[in-house]
Amino acid sequence: AQKVTQAQTEISVVEKEDVTLDCVYETRDTTYYLFWYKQPPSGELVFLIRRNSFDEQNEISGRYSWNFQKSTSSFNFTITASQVVDSAVYFCALNTGGFKTIFGAGTRLFVKA
Amino acid sequence: GAVVSQHPSWVICKSGTSVKIECRSLDFQATTMFWYRQFPKQSLMLMATSNEGSKATYEQGVEKDKFLINHASLTLSTLTVTSAHPEDSSFYICSAEPIFKDSYNSPLHFGNGTRLTVT
Numbered sequence: 485a486q487k488v489t490q491a492q493t494e495i496s497v498v499e500k501e502d503v504t505l506d507c508v509y510e511t512r513d514t515t516y517y518l519f520w521y522k523q524p525p526s527g528e529l530v531f532l533i534r535r536n537s538f539d540e541q542n543e544i545s546g547r548y549s550w551n552f553q554k555s556t557s558s559f560n561f562t563i564t565a566s567q568v569v570d571s572a573v574y575f576c577a578l579n580t581g582g583f584k585t586i587f588g589a590g591t592r593l594f595v596k597a
Numbered sequence: 598g599a600v601v602s603q604h605p606s607w608v609i610c611k612s613g614t615s616v617k618i619e620c621r622s623l624d625f626q627a628t629t630m631f632w633y634r635q636f637p638k639q640s641l642m643l644m645a646t647s648n649e650g651s652k653a654t655y656e657q658g659v660e661k662d663k664f665l666i667n668h669a670s671l672t673l674s675t676l677t678v679t680s681a682h683p684e685d686s687s688f689y690i691c692s693a694e695p696i697f698k699d700s701y702n703s704p705l706h707f708g709n710g711t712r713l714t715v716t
Contacts, residue, residue, distance in 0.1 A: 519705075521707075526709075527709065527710045527712070528707065528709040529641075529692075529707040529710075531706075575640065584643060584646075585631075587641045587642075588640060590640050
């Protein structure tokens with residue numbers, strides 16, 4: 485069975501703090517893809533990153549960084565020096581090569597000024 | 598590139614009426630589009646996979662006769678909520694996968710969603 489767990493329902497931080505959003509996935513497939521999406525209050529989904537199962541390199545994009553560890557089946561997302569505009573719901577998602585993408589429950593991030 | 602347009606962005610309808618939601622890929626062709634439903638403060642749940650020129654594939658528990666899907670062209674899929682009831686009120690989001698991908702499993706490209714309120 486495939487599953488994505490985002491254990492943190494809500495996180496509240498003060499601006500400029502660093503924050504890490506956890507994502508743990510389950511799959512028996514050896515080839516799979518992991519994604520992070522951002523959903524701001526307006527509702528649209530914004531693609532942040534895709535990582536395939538053969539690429540465990542961590543990635544940094546500006547204030548965003550991702551830590552992919554197959555040994556613990558985790559794909560965590562860190563925002564450095566958070567800003568109010570980062571307030572949104574963040575979804576981790578898993579695709580095992582078919583058409584179906586499974587989303588985690590989402591983590592709602594509040595960044596206070 | 599890879600823009601998906603969804604229309605309308607919000608709609609209010611009376612119980613018992615039907616509502617049609619359109620999902621268009623503006624700058625690419627998509628043989629496959631997906632319809633998701635999102636209840637407030639919940640995750641996205643896949644409702645059905647829309648296949649151009651053939652019948653949609655529905656997820657378990659989704660009523661085919663209530664949520665009619667038509668994918669008549671490579672750029673348009675429609676979802677019709679028939680005989681809508683208040684419990685159908687939700688946020689509906691479509692996504693599309695380009696036929697020609699720059700790499701395997703490109704990110705899904707999402708529309709901006711449709712907020713349906715049934716009174």
